[in-house]
Amino acid sequence: MYRKLIGLLAGSVAYAATSLAAGACEIKIGATGPLSGAATQWGLAIKGAADFVAAEVNAKGGLKVGDETCTLSVVPIDAKYTAEGAAAAANNFVSQGVKFVLGPMGAPEVTGMKPIATRNKILMMSDSYARDAIGPRWPLTFHMGPGPAAWGDPIVKLAKEQFGVKKALTIATNDQAGTDVAEVVADIYEKNGIPTTKEYYQRGTTNFAPIVTRIIAANPDVVDTVSSPPGDAGILVKQLRQAGYKGIIGRLGGPGTAEILRVAGGADVVGDFYWFEPVFIDENVRKLQDSYRELLKSEPPENNFFYLFVAGGRALAQAIEKAGTYEDTQKVAEALRSINVVDPNLGEGRWIGQATYGINQELSLPFGIGTIRNGVEQPVVRVEAPVER
Structure with a gap:
């Protein structure tokens, strides 16, 4: 009986230690875009995607990153659809230790955030139709959907x-x-x-x-x-x-x-x-809507950019696991570029962009x-x- 009790206590201590270790590993995902003004729909789509990807990963037990199991949390910031707002958001992310960001949206925001994100080694998954939206100068800036x-x-x-x-x-x-x-x-x-x-x-x-x-x-x-x-x-x-x-x-x-x-x-x-x-809505995409309702107990964003950023967020989570690090964003970017994107709801995608931007960091998926x-x-x-x- 004494040995059994010691065994149970030892198991409890081991479980507590494991839980503490898991709890200590939290990966912050930034979500930024226009969360106010005429383009609010786009920003809400990004935030909704980040919330969903985090909820989906956490519901499955977290990300296995090397010897750690990590949870995802979301840090949303309004970039106000301006270069100044996006630059302020980037600096805010830096101050909070955020290394991965879904967003921002549009040329002004992406232009304002890229230099700060690049300097601080933040991996961005943005969307902009600007002529210089991505490129070899910004190896950590990815593009969610071609222009x-x-x-x-x-x-x-x-x-x-x-x-x-x-x-x-x-x-x-x-x-x-x-x-x-x-x-x-x-x-x-x-x-x-x-x-x-x-x-x-x-x-x-x-x-x-x-x-x-x-x-x-x-x-x-x-x-x-x-x-x-x-x-x-x-x-x-x-x-x-x-x-x-x-x-x-x-x-x-x-x-x-x-x-x-x-x-x-x-x-x-x-x-x-x-x-x-940006996305062709079929039965598989509707299943994603249902999953959002189940996990977040609310309606998914109406704007179809939501689905693109879900696909990008899922690919990012996969790349973090593959790279075995949540600190070295360059290694995560290398892993992300090597992933064959096959999203369970949106279908098969591919990385393109070499012809337009000189770098294959643009996620192309079926559209409508x-x-x-x-x-x-x-x-x-x-x-x-x-x-x-």
Whole structure:
């Protein structure tokens, strides 16, 4: 009996020591993006993805990193969709010892965070359509989903075929987040034989009347809202329709259809619309939605960037385990580049980016093309993961 008691006590001590060791190993995952303002949907998608990946990993017992078993925790910070906000977020992450970050979103945020993250060896999993979103100068900056240069062509071809587009106009913010994307998108239209005019506006604009007047005078077949925040795009579409514009609305940029429809007044108001869906929603993706509800007891974010960042977060967790370290982000980056991404919900992905950026750190996954015809939403068309051209 005495020996049995000693054995039980020894086992309890060993269990307590193991638990303390496990509890001491906590990996902080930063989540940053626009958590306020017109682009809030995008930031909430990133935060939701980080929350889900952490909950999923912890529910399975944590990450096995070398001889340790680690839990994940999330540190969310609003980058405010500005370079200054993102730089402040990066410095905040440094002060808290965060070495891995999901986000930020958009050219201003990524531009503001990259130098600080690079200097402090923070591994970023960002999303931006800027021309220098990633590159050899930033070996720890990864890209969650390619930009329009990779997936824009099939969408424009569909627009020509289904909507008869012959003349286009792009409208975007007059900062890097808008101009970089608008130039790429306009080039895609032009290469498909569609003359394109570019318009720009000041971020934060709520009265588009002068621009609406010019658009109606130009009479394009399609007005493409490119990467403008969903709230801005919704206001613009509403004001265009109120002014009598009868043409098509396009969106070869960041997603946000639900918010655009809400602000504009519904599918009946929008009328004819085509857009890029970063993820094709099928039964497997719906299972991910169910898993989110089960683990976090709430509804998943509406914006489809959520799914891309889940895939990226899962790949990051896998890379940390493979590298056997949560301190050396360079080793984790090496492991991440070597992983064949096969997400259980989103399907097979691949690392691309060499042709566009000079480095294969851009996660390419199957995507969708959404359309609304005469106010009625149509089934989304699936397109396989883009590859280098």
